[in-house]
Amino acid sequence: xxxxxxxxxxxxxxxxxxxxxxxxxxxxxxxxxxxxxxxxxxxxxxxxxxxxxxxxxxxxxxxxxxxxxxxxxxxxxxxxxxxxxxxxxxxxxxxxxxxxxxxxxxxxxxxxxxxxxxxxxxxxxxxxxxxxxxxxxxxxxxxxxxxxxxxxxxxxxxxxxxxxxxxxxxx
Numbered sequence: 238x239x240x241x242x243x244x245x246x247x248x249x250x251x252x253x254x255x256x257x258x259x260x261x262x263x264x265x266x267x268x269x270x271x272x273x274x275x276x277x278x279x280x281x282x283x284x285x286x287x288x289x290x291x292x293x294x295x296x297x298x299x300x301x302x303x304x305x306x307x308x309x310x311x312x313x314x315x316x317x318x319x320x321x322x323x324x325x326x327x328x329x330x331x332x333x334x335x336x337x338x339x340x341x342x343x344x345x346x347x348x349x350x351x352x353x354x355x356x357x358x359x360x361x362x363x364x365x366x367x368x369x370x371x372x373x374x375x376x377x378x379x380x381x382x383x384x385x386x387x388x389x390x391x392x393x394x395x396x397x398x399x400x401x402x403x404x405x406x407x408x
Contacts, residue, residue, distance in 0.1 A: 273322075274321060274325065275316055275319070275320055275321075277312045277313050277315065277316035278306070278313075278316050278321060280312075280313060281306040281307055281308055281313050281316075281331070282306070282307045282309070283304065283305070283306060283307070284304075284305055284306075284307045284332065284406055284407065285302050285303065285304055285305065285406070285407040286302075286303045286305050286330075286332050286386060286404055286405065286406055286407065287300040287301070287302060287303075287403075287404070287405050287406075287407050288300055288301040288302075288303055288396055288397075288398060288402060288403075288404060289402070289403040289404075289405070290397060290402060290403075291401060291402070301396060302407070303330060303396065304329075304330075305329070305330045305331060305332040305386070306329050306330070306331045306332070307331075307332050307334060307406070308331050308332065308333045308334065309333075309334040314333050314335075317331060317333070317348070317387065318331060318348045318350075318352060318387060319346065319347040319348055320347050321348075321349070322349070323349050323350045326348075326349065326350045326352070326389055327350070327389045330386060330387060330388040330389075330392070331386070331387045332384060332385075332386055332406060333384060333385040333386070333387065334383070334384050334406065335382070335383055335384065337383075338358065338359050338381035338382060338383045339381050339382065340377070340378075340379065340380070340381050340382075341377060341382065341385075342374075342375065342376065342377040343369065343374075343376040343377050343385075344373070344374035344375075344376065345369050345370060345371050345372055345373045345374065345376070346372065346374065348369075348371050348372075349371060350371065350389055350390065351368060351369065351370050351371060351389075351390035352368070352369045352387050352388065352389060352390055353366060353367070353368055353369075353387070353388050353389070353390055353391065353392055353393035353394075353398075354366070354367050354369055354376065354385055354386065354387050354388075355385065355386040355388075355393055355398050355402075355404060356377075356378050356380070356382045356385050357382055357383060357384040357385060357386065357404050358380070358381075358382060358383060359383040360403075361384075361403045361404055361405040362400075362401065362402075362403055363398060363399065363400050363401060363402045363403070363404060364378060364380055364382065364400060365378050365400055366393045366398060366399055366400065368390055384404070384406070386398070386404055
């Protein structure tokens with residue numbers, strides 16, 4: 238009987254170490270089932286943003302197609318990247334779309350990973366790119382924007398998104 242209890246306790250201890258290791262290494266998100274994601278995030282449509290660079294900037298003049306989640310209503314825009322696992326943030330940029338250009342502010346409460354945000358005017362031109370840190374607030378620019386693209390930190394640079402780049406949602 239003692240051997241059985243010892244094996245059971247050893248198995249439970251091993252399971253605990255595996256869960257702790259997962260939390261430490263992956264932020265506790267080994268299981269990326271959609272059911273653990275906020276309803277407003279799940280309601281976001283999937284789409285594509287075209288990244289167009291200025292002529293003469295590199296050899297490739299074809300737009301880059303970036304798969305995104307589309308936050309086009311107040312509830313989805315309010316949700317953003319909050320309470321999402323880091324792996325989901327890395328894999329699913331969000332395109333925020335406003336019914337008309339407006340000045341808006343951004344915060345990083347409940348966001349687990351640093352983000353880049355590109356602010357886009359009504360013509361699709363990137364006005365500015367900003368790095369946002371978890372827990373921070375007071376982000377935004379003074380000009381009105383028609384859209385914004387949130388990506389994991391470093392992705393804007395990797396995709397060559399900077400002021401003057403053109404971002405448009407593919408319809």
